Amino acid sequence: MSGVAEADFLLEQRGTGRELGAWVVGAAFGREGRSAGFALSDGTVHLAATADHAAAWTRIEAHDGAALSLAPDVAQGLLSGGDDGALLRIAPDGATERVAGFGAMKWVDHVTTHPSGLRAAAVGKNLHLLDGAGAALKTLGPHPSTVGGIAFDAKGKRVFASHYNGVSAWFVAAKEAKPRVLEWKGSHHAIAVAPDGQAVVTAMQENALHGWRLSDSQHMRMSGYPAKTASIAFTAKGRWLASSGADSVVLWPFFGGGPMGKAPTEIAGGDGVICTRVACHPQHEVVVAGFADGLVLMAEIASGKVVPVAAPGRGPVSALAWNAAGTQLVFGTETGFAGLLDLAKR
Template identity: 85%
Template structure:
């Protein structure tokens, strides 16, 4: 990464940044393209407009406690979950609505939403499914332990929940709710599903990834990380899985029989600074990564070319997201800095 130290940074040329005052726990763009929000550990949410990133950012006093997770909602706006037990819908204009209240003693820790209207909310050992209007469809669980992550496949047909000793795969529309359990000993948390729905991968407690190929139940073990992997992201066509947890961006090939028996590709390493977040571009084989020192960079996977996005020095990158078309990028750090960039062609 030392080769980018003296380069111009895209944040200075194409974006803006704000000191938000608390740890940025998550960031997400609305599917409608008119909203982006930074969720903070103090319960506030800062809402901005991608079309006018240099304009005023609206501060919302959203949760009574930390925001734990935020995702694009099924239609427009965003969903946020907090340690106050509430699931909120944040509209593009900043108005908020309580979709569900699970109680003060419950943490709304993990969320997923699909354009079909399906919403998945992990609270403790259960995953609650809601429709686009907030009506409860069903509850999946209890799982063997507190759910560590949730993901919905691209078609909106299956939900995957990670937990102790594996992953439970549920068919959302099944008349009888009985999961296919993908077993592997240990604690599983971060989870990602490939775009074709054929591969599921989790980050584990013991500094490794584990995956399952659903067509034949083949196990895939990806190890060698110096720290735990908190962030996983498949490229648009599912050829590569980007991951945090090493002093480089680690990319596992999911083609040509990989990842088993294949070495990963590593990009932007060498300075012994751990990568903390990754996010693949929604259309191209490009990945953006954030590091422990605050550096954010963008890399083209095929060529390995690296473009610096934001300079180090603002705290570890804790949140990273593209908008649906890949024209805007947002990131946040543990010290409370939020950055928003317009990368559309000019």
């Protein structure tokens, strides 16, 4: 964004940052709201207390290898997966508990949870479901390839796994573990489920997104990106799907018959720098975006108003997350910078 470099950045006014020394592969808040975490490629997880930005951050030697995934746990704390095959729970005070082990040569590529008490971990071609106590519920798969992304629907009734040639949709409580397969040729990675449960969208290896309307399996093709899309997210009410992969935030309309036959809206762009991550506010039609030069911006979709969050110069943004209340924000970069901001009204 032209002129942003001269602007006042929220990180300087309302946040704190740390150089953590390794690629930030994931960032998340605990659902209890007291902790924020950053998972790094050196296997460490760093915890920050959300109530006291000046307090020292806790460094946890979590994985024997690289951390690969991070998500809020079902009630409090965080869930971390690594290339050591370990699935770990990290409490708000930094206490670490091994929830599951899948073998030293297995990678826990993706983790996600649902407030109802469900945990999901993608390991190779399989998706493992566990309860809030860590007990194994079932293993779903094998899928046609290594799972590229996982997501629960809003009610926690279904879990979706992207993979080569499509997506598998599994009913969590089904007695017979047989998926509904949504097919489309190619390699599917990042995945997002609409809040109303009526659509699922994936980012593909090609510079495109693909979606399915679940009521009738109608295909939705969203293309035209100059780069691969690594990050997609629906707004709180599901009206828009925000995506990275262009020199702006690309927003596809999921209303009025869209996205098919509708042009996307583009906001917060203009300097030719690729957007690398997006995260939508949990209540409002606001999206925060990180770019390949380290710039972080917040944009209101209706007005297009842009608020600068963090200045460029710290490497490509690789992780972004809101807290559940939408009052705090975390981000991390490939060079190891991590930021925590408090955006609550004062």
